Amino acid sequence: MKPTEATTLSEFVQSLGEAYGDRPAFVFDDESISFQEIEERSALVARGLLGRGVGKGSRIGLLFSNNIEWVISWAAIVRMGAVAIPLSTFSQPPELARVVRHADLQGLLAQRGFLKHDFVSSLEAAFPELVDGSSTDLRLRGAPFLRWIAFTGDAELPSWAHDYGWVLEGAARGVDDEFLRLVQDTVHRDEPAMFILTSGTSAEPKAVMHSQGGIAAKTHYIRDMLGFTQDSKNAATLPFFWVGGLIMTLFPTLEIGGTVVSSAAPPGQRQTMSSNDPAVLNSYPGLKKRIGLGMSETFGMFSWGDDEPTDKYPAITPLAEFEPGYRIKVVDDDGEQVDVGMIGELLIKGPTVTLGLHKVDADKSFDRDGFYRTGDLCEQGLGVLYFVGRKGDMIKTSGTNVAPAEVERELRELDGVQHAFVVDLDDEQRGSIVAAAVVLAEGNSLNAESITEILSSRLSSYKVPRVIVFVEAAELPYTPSNKIIKRDLQALVASRRS
Numbered sequence: 001m002k003p004t005e006a007t008t009l010s011e012f013v014q015s016l017g018e019a020y021g022d023r024p025a026f027v028f029d030d031e032s033i034s035f036q037e038i039e040e041r042s043a044l045v046a047r048g049l050l051g052r053g054v055g056k057g058s059r060i061g062l063l064f065s066n067n068i069e070w071v072i073s074w075a076a077i078v079r080m081g082a083v084a085i086p087l088s089t090f091s092q093p094p095e096l097a098r099v100v101r102h103a104d105l106q107g108l109l110a111q112r113g114f115l116k117h118d119f120v121s122s123l124e125a126a127f128p129e130l131v132d133g134s135s136t137d138l139r140l141r142g143a144p145f146l147r148w149i150a151f152t153g154d155a156e157l158p159s160w161a162h163d164y165g166w167v168l169e170g171a172a173r174g175v176d177d178e179f180l181r182l183v184q185d186t187v188h189r190d191e192p193a194m195f196i197l198t199s200g201t202s203a204e205p206k207a208v209m210h211s212q213g214g215i216a217a218k219t220h221y222i223r224d225m226l227g228f229t230q231d232s233k234n235a236a237t238l239p240f241f242w243v244g245g246l247i248m249t250l251f252p253t254l255e256i257g258g259t260v261v262s263s264a265a266p267p268g269q270r271q272t273m274s275s276n277d278p279a280v281l282n283s284y285p286g287l288k289k290r291i292g293l294g295m296s297e298t299f300g301m302f303s304w305g306d307d308e309p310t311d312k313y314p315a316i317t318p319l320a321e322f323e324p325g326y327r328i329k330v331v332d333d334d335g336e337q338v339d340v341g342m343i344g345e346l347l348i349k350g351p352t353v354t355l356g357l358h359k360v361d362a363d364k365s366f367d368r369d370g371f372y373r374t375g376d377l378c379e380q381g382l383g384v385l386y387f388v389g390r391k392g393d394m395i396k397t398s399g400t401n402v403a404p405a406e407v408e409r410e411l412r413e414l415d416g417v418q419h420a421f422v423v424d425l426d427d428e429q430r431g432s433i434v435a436a437a438v439v440l441a442e443g444n445s446l447n448a449e450s451i452t453e454i455l456s457s458r459l460s461s462y463k464v465p466r467v468i469v470f471v472e473a474a475e476l477p478y479t480p481s482n483k484i485i486k487r488d489l490q491a492l493v494a495s496r497r498s
Contacts, residue, residue, distance in 0.1 A: 001014070003015045003016055003019050003020075008188070008189050008193075008213055008216055009078040009215055009216055010080070010187040013075045013079040014039065017037075020034075020036075020230075022036055023035055024259045025259060025260065026068060026262070027262065033071070035257070042079060043079070043180060046080040046180055048076075048175075049076060049167060050080060050183060051171050051173035054080070055080075055081075056080070056191070058082040058083065059085055060108070061105045061108040062086045062240075063108060064114075065089055066239060078194070081191060083192050084193065084194050085207075086194075086196070086240055087108075088241045089117060089241070091122070097142055100143045101142060102207060102358070103197065105143065106146065107149070107150070108146065108149045109150055109164070109167070110149065110152070111152050114264075119151075120151070120157070120158060120161070126142070127143060134160070138160065149161050150167050189213025189216070190213060192212075193212040193214075195210075195358060196242075196296045206360075208296045208358075209358055210299050211355055214299065218298075219251040219252055223251075223252030223255050223256055224288075225287070226252060226287055226288075227287060228255075229286070230258055232256065233258060233261060234259070234260055234261065235249070235262070243294075243295075243296050288304075289304035290307070290317040291304065291316070291317070292319045292387075293387060297353060297357075297372060298352055302352065303319045303322050303385075306320055307320075310386065313379070313388060313406070315387055315389070318385065319386075320383065323350060326350035327349045328347070328385070329346075330378050330385065331344045331347055332345075335367060341380065343401065345373060345375065346376040346385070347371035349370055354372065375391045375392060376391065377390070377403075389404060395424040397427075397431065398429075398430045398431065400462050402462065402463050404421075404434075406463065407434060407436065407455075407464075414454060416444030417439070417444075417446070421437050423490045425497065434464070434467075435466065435468070435469070435494075436465040437471050437492065439471060439472065451468055452464060452465070475492065
């Protein structure tokens, strides 16, 4: 079995050593690990986990930076049929508490800290019961399924934590290589392999479930679309707790025998990342198409295009090609397919679509025919789809839809505008009105009246913002992944409204 032919992640991991041997697979600062070492070391960790009671379907969290321990631990978990759940290293204690409980973690593998984050302190703040406990056999009211936490590194640990060696010692409890092979033989392509945690529209995190076979198939597809080869040396600049870091770098690079290069340096210093071999690539020179739409629920890109974005819909390329096996439809609020020139929600069905959202009723995520509701709005064209925006982002003012991206594009083209973001504000007469937060270049004299006058010549009247406020760049509310937090921006705009 070759990695490029694996039908499960379990087969994928098992095949790496034989396929690529001592070739460098992953470089982390001054450390390097080969494909053979990934296979061998993950087998030992998998045996240890089995000896500690982890089985098929057990949910194990990963709280690491993009380092070698992440790769080895992930490979061990998926090869034995357990479920790997990467946690964000940006998480604050309340967020950690929510995701650990929501995902029903049984165990957690972690490093002591990363950058300014001390994960021991963060976990104690997330679960105060840990501070008063002395047993490593956990029984936490805040996370009732969590039984143990194990840390890498040599630093002294609190009484409630294990060191990583405790996991490895589990292999001595009657779990040899033959037993691991028996376990691996039971892993099926339709069984869950990973949960991807992301922000949902509710107070709870969103846990997106993906199968062994779905992730393996997506890896094959993306590696081909990005044109990776054994000579590829790709920088891991996106974190592995996001789909982008996994499917645009880590998995497809490993599959073809290339090298992934990572660093403990803060993001702003990562230009210096390098291996001992030729320069690390930070682009996709073999890319076959223009990148279109992808999402956590499809484990990355599933659509592509050939042309530049249009003036009307400038966000991404018109979608002309979809991943093999995908079925696409654009529907109205009644679930009926829309005609050409009409806008509706994009629904998708295919081999790499999520198994579902953890603890969310299937009928809330899928229609009766099994199509996933993406929440993306598209205009139906002739043999092509035009991405309009997120369903929740669309502004309905006086019964008419306005795409914020279209208005933002016109604002950003004005001389003197550095940044511009569009939100909706409640309005008694119109339901909602279009509002904009604008950051001006230093010394610029644009005002709300002049902006309104210019936009009125470029946009339909209902698209022109009725409220324009000027803010400093430092005031814009961003997530750790550099996305605008719309609800916080709405509050900021509303507070400046005159």
